[in-house]
Amino acid sequence: SQQGEEDPQALSIQEGENATMNCSYKTSINNLQWYRQNSGRGLVHLILIRSNEREKHSGRLRVTLDTSKKSSSLLITASRAADTASYFCATVISGSARQLTFGSGTQLTVLP
């Protein structure tokens, strides 16, 4: 599996429900970032969590990081139809060049 793999690949929920997406990675990281991509558009940065942090909040977003399990989760609470998008985790690998390494994404559909 590749660095930064999201699970599930696709998720469909009703408006108002919570959505949880998971990301696993393989190597030591400096930080992990979550991005959203609406269909046919560029990526929008959502949140960054450093390797020495365990949890971070931003509005309706909650991100956790477990470096012992090399995994992260993104929780979107009280989802809205406008949250429908693909969500990607990306890692900055420790000691490497600066590029982000992306997973394949989770396609979230929020039904009205």
Added chain:
Amino acid sequence: NAGVMQNPRHLVRRRGQEARLRCSPMKGHSHVYWYRQLPEEGLKFMVYLQKENIIDESGMPKERFSAEFPKEGPSILRIQQVVRGDSAAYFCASSNDPEGRNYGYTFGSGTRLTVV
């Protein structure tokens, strides 16, 4: 602040032609990254540039692809003698945080290249 500007948004080229993709980073950002996205896949790193320097091109195909970020003007990703397999969305990102330690990157809306 116009963000990261990429043009064109859509580009159609015949096999064998050249494709030139442009990226103007956010004001104040001196670090530019190019990524390629195939349908239903995540983004794959291609190259990282600073003004007049290529810092990391480990994701660039060895042939036909080149990138530059001149002292003046936008960064250019150039694909010579395009083939159908080059069809993809090409995204540019910029940052003023070269280690990516504190901030996320700002992405442009991408250029969708179609090779016919």
